[in-house]
Amino acid sequence: MHVLVRGAGVAGLTLAHELLEQGAKVTVFDLLPDSSGSASWLAGGMLAPWCERESAEEPVLTLGRLAADWWENALPGHVVRNGTLVVAPPRDAGELGRFAARTSGFEEIAGERIAALEPDLDGRFRRGLFFAGEAHLDPRRALLALRKKLGARGVAFLCGGKEPAGADRIADCTGIASAAPALRGVRGEMLVLETPDISLSRPVRLLHPRIPVYIVPRDGNRFMVGATMIESEDDGPVTARSMMELLNAAYGLHPAFAEAKIVETGVGVRPAYADNLPRVTRTAEGVSVNGLYRHGFLLSPAMAQEAAAMILQEKRQYA
Structure with a gap:
């Protein structure tokens, strides 16, 4: 299965990683040549689900608990577990x-x-x-390392110009630039x-x-x-x-x-979104992953797993 991921911020790169791990062919398309134009580039990189619960709903804690392990498995040595x-x-x-x-x-x-x-x-x-129990990482180092890892494993990165055609599904991870309603x-x-x-x-x-x-x-x-x-x-x-x-x-x-x-x-x-919680939603082309708010590195692993399962399960169902 070939999936085109729109957006090379943290949402797009984590989804590309999940899809690749599950055997999909992945192309990442962005208007810019790297991730420096995304909100992810300016993030704090705190993997702090318990602290974030102070001003967020319970899903931020329950979904965010897996983030440190996910990032450590994806990029060994990048996570600092000092609380x-x-x-x-x-x-x-x-x-x-x-x-x-x-x-x-x-x-x-x-x-x-x-x-x-x-x-x-x-x-x-x-x-x-x-x-x-909390941790942190350097967002820029993580984005660059994840992009390098994906490229080495065959993910194609395309920027600018016309979006490539021919993908079986499209995952929109373009954040505020997307046409997602109510954002x-x-x-x-x-x-x-x-x-x-x-x-x-x-x-x-x-x-x-x-x-x-x-x-x-x-x-x-x-x-x-x-x-x-x-x-x-x-x-x-x-x-x-x-x-x-x-x-x-x-x-x-x-x-x-x-x-x-x-x-x-x-x-x-x-x-x-209005409740400050992210959503994975079906679209005519595939899925949309959006609304990460201030929890990009904390919640993107959980959202990527949900979106990958939605895309690949649909393919298996209708293949």
Whole structure:
């Protein structure tokens, strides 16, 4: 069976991987030559189903639990299983209780344990929550590695021009660019800071009543700081307000970020349905995978498995 996958973001590449594993012939078509134009390129890469449950429905937890294992099996060595640390400034300590009440899978820890997990945060926070079962990866490294793996195993990547014909089924994974009904855009803004003066071993979420943010360590003394959630499909530059809020949050975690270099800013428009849950739906051409919202790397493995099963079961049924 030959499946054409539209879109080379995380939804498209994970589906291509699932289809290939199950014996399908796969072609990936995108308007751009790589994945750098997708919202996935700007993602945090947190595989944090328990933390995400704080503001998401139960399926995000149940479907997201398999993500770390899926990514580790697909790309050995890319997943860092150091958990997630959640902290709050003293003035916002009540936010920790609210976060804890809406989540599970955590250990309540005091300042000494926070310092043991992250020595550079010694003395900065009296209480925190540690989600030991969570993980993270570098989205860009993962996208490039997955694309390379697929290409080496015979997946054809085509970009620009006219979409190729002749596929048995088409899987639309184009995100906000698709014609999926009832889809809306949610603008997310992020920064990448660089400083040798602080080291983190895991994503740290800093709670705040208005704009809770996360800080994710990257290679090369870099840290991804994100991300805003604005109901807008505007993909213009980061706004001054968002820049100040993200920088203030980083500074609130550790003053060393005040001297960090801003090496990148980015804006991505994330596709979402009204309930902020993804969907795999049948179309006249095959299937559509969309609505991953802010959970691209967390939920794309589950969505890819569902979509692959739908496509291949249909082929077996009507062959």
